Amino acid sequence: MLEVYLKDIKHQRFNDVYFNKHMTHIDFDNDDIKKIIQAIDNVKYIGNYRVLSKFEKDTAISVREISTGCKTALNIASFPNEVFSVAECGDNALQVIFNYKRGKILMPMFSIPRLFTNEIKVFTSNEEYIINNHKQLEDILNKVF
Amino acid sequence: MLKQYKTSGNGVDFDLIFHDALTIINGESGVGKTVLFKALENDSILGNLDAICLNYDDITSGIIDITLKSAQNKIIIIDNADIILTDEQRFRISTDQDNQYIIFAHSIQGMHPSEKSIAELLVKNNKGKLNYVLL
Numbered sequence: 001m002l003e004v005y006l007k008d009i010k011h012q013r014f015n016d017v018y019f020n021k022h023m024t025h026i027d028f029d030n031d032d033i034k035k036i037i038q039a040i041d042n043v044k045y046i047g048n049y050r051v052l053s054k055f056e057k058d059t060a061i062s063v064r065e066i067s068t069g070c071k072t073a074l075n076i077a078s079f080p081n082e083v084f085s086v087a088e089c090g091d092n093a094l095q096v097i098f099n100y101k102r103g104k105i106l107m108p109m110f111s112i113p114r115l116f117t118n119e120i121k122v123f124t125s126n127e128e129y130i131i132n133n134h135k136q137l138e139d140i141l142n143k144v145f
Numbered sequence: 146m147l148k149q150y151k152t153s154g155n156g157v158d159f160d161l162i163f164h165d166a167l168t169i170i171n172g173e174s175g176v177g178k179t180v181l182f183k184a185l186e187n188d189s190i191l192g193n194l195d196a197i198c199l200n201y202d203d204i205t206s207g208i209i210d211i212t213l214k215s216a217q218n219k220i221i222i223i224d225n226a227d228i229i230l231t232d233e234q235r236f237r238i239s240t241d242q243d244n245q246y247i248i249f250a251h252s253i254q255g256m257h258p259s260e261k262s263i264a265e266l267l268v269k270n271n272k273g274k275l276n277y278v279l280l
Contacts, residue, residue: 013228014201014228016201016225017201040174040175041174041175042175043175053155053156054175055155055156055157055177055180055268055271056155056156057156059156066175067174067175067176067178067179068174068179068225069173069174069175070174070175085228087227087228087251087252088225088227088228088251089174089251090171090172090173090174090175090176090251091173092173092174092175093173093174093175108252109227109251109252109254111251
């Protein structure tokens with residue numbers, strides 16, 4: 001189950017740097033990983049740590065050039081025992097992350113993904129919740145922020 | 146104050162309008178915010194744009210704090226603001242009357258932006274522009 005921390009906890013803040021350092025440990029040939037890249041950045045992974053640029057026709061670029069939000073999503077998916085801050089994620093990246101079945105995130109801001117149906121576990125300073133919709137998340141965030 | 150600027154990078158042409166001394170640029174992941182930042186940074190390096198560009202590469206050097214405390218009449222462009230700016234720095238930016246700020250961030254916390262400050266970057270057909278959602 002995805003774990004969402006709304007309280008301060010030891011976490012990885014610099015997702016770009018973490019991704020660039022650990023990317024050789026990410027299984028880019030995994031279909032789920034490819035789908036994440038396509039869903040968030042709308043680019044296709046073509047192997048050898050390269051994706052097709054969506055701005056420059058027929059141009060392959062390094063996977064290091066994908067967005068920070070996409071890198072964050074890949075970090076969470078690939079290293080499920082680490083807690084990653086989602087501060088730099090756009091709504092589209094959050095939407096993907098909140099449909100994960102595992103992973104740990106620190107959410108330092110008020111942002112509500114439009115639709116998720118998985119159960120997620122939310123940790124505040126003094127309570128834990130298991131929820132499965134954005135309305136319940138909104139109620140918790142209103143108390144915290 | 147810089148009110149309009151055109152630049153390009155990675156195949157995208159940006160035509161930017163600024164309405165306020167503080168502009169906070171947000172947008173979906175993958176839309177091209179860092180492409181825009183790097184285009185502005187390259188212009189700065191090439192001497193086409195008189196601006197100071199900061200991102201997470203500058204954290205360890207202390208240059209972010211030095212810049213915010215000492216810059217006068219400058220354009221300061223900050224990427225990765227969600228993770229590199231402290232609360233104190235956000236407050237300093239919000240009260241700074243001397244400099245123009247272009248900040249890439251999802252959170253506006255601590256910066257007290259006006260309705261002219263909050264812009265979403267939109268890129269369509271390789272043309273990028275700022276959409277001021279509250280105007």
